[in-house]
Amino acid sequence: MKAPPFAYHDPRSVAELKGLLGSLENLRILAGGQSLMPMLNMRYAMPDHVIDINRVDGLSGIEKTADGLRIGAMTRQRAVERDPLTARHAPVFVEALQWVGHVQTRSRGTFGGSLCHLDPSSEQPCVAALYDAVLHVSGPRGDRDVSIHDWVLGYMTPALEPDEALLAVTLKTWDGPHGYGFEEFARRHGDYAIVCAGALLQLDASGKIARAAISLAGVDVMPVRLREAEALLVGRTPDAATLAEAAACAKAIECMSDAQISGDYRRKLAATLTRRALTSAAARAKG
């Protein structure tokens, strides 16, 4: 349970980081370390180079921009959880973070790290998908923006070239009052979710649903937006029957199966958790 030998680099600036990314091979970027450190200790990961980005200037912090909430890739989960900007503009994220690991892991774990690690049952990519996040990526060949919906190429594989790093993420937060809900089922609190669901609902002046977003994780290798249910909800009154009808759309999605949890069970959970998340979102939207 000891990490294999590697060359350790701790750049202080993005320019220095890009220089390393452009010149080294078989590297791993070390952010909060809550996934990479276990992988190193268990020798699942055997990089020649570890680039620690904890001391790179300007990679942490949250700011409100015209596009939404821009969160630095190195922002710790604990900092996201406690920042008044998160509570104001993305309260569902605060709720989702209560399910992420434990106090000791949120002290170190980062939003950017979670989006690059891409555990299929992770809450943070689920929240990113809910807000149609844009990921700001950089490397020696330039900068680019990637939509969260194009970010997951496959099982735990982000659309990141070997010489690129994720620097920040913009959540396209919603303006105006709206309701939110986040629900999860895991064997024990703090364990990986089996399935989790996030929902946002905005009502118009007549109390009908003007806008809806539903995102699920744990059902597939990437977070899934329940577009059909979102479309069904718009223009309707958020009563229990309507929300249940929308949530039932989750019963039709393709779900992964593994040795412990069948796809069928995940589908059932997805529908139930979606209904609950929509119910809290509707209650909060009505104020």
Place this chain on the structure above:
Amino acid sequence: MDGIEEKRRIRLVVNGRTVEREVSTRKHLGDFLREDLRLTGTHLACEHGVCGSCTVIADGVPVRSCLMLAVQAEGMVIRTVEGLAEPDGTLHPIQEAFHEKHGLQCGFCTPGMLTTLAAVIEENPSIDEAGIRDAISGNICRCTGYETIVDAALSAAATMRQGA
């Protein structure tokens, strides 16, 4: 790397004392504390972040020392279980409460429980039972059944509220 150990000099404050050591860059903080500083109060069990026994307080927040490289602690202020009591031996309220309420049996999980709880109670002495249970949800104890630990934590929080 062909087995070549890369080393670095680091400087940090551990339990109020500035230490400076040469350390292998791949060594995690828990091993550094135990092997290089001989602070064996910090326990290591799983070494992959699931048991919480290795918890230390880094710059005021509880972290898993098996999931941090020692070189990452450069410039940090670290408190281990050895640093909870006063230099004159007066126990920290959480230690006193563990003693009073039988918050331990074999003691293996205890350093991680104490550091986690000391950090969260110092930050918020008004923490309630649900908060305590959430705080130690990442610490595994195979002996106590947790009830006496929760009792001890609530009692320590009450003591610290009075002290404040």
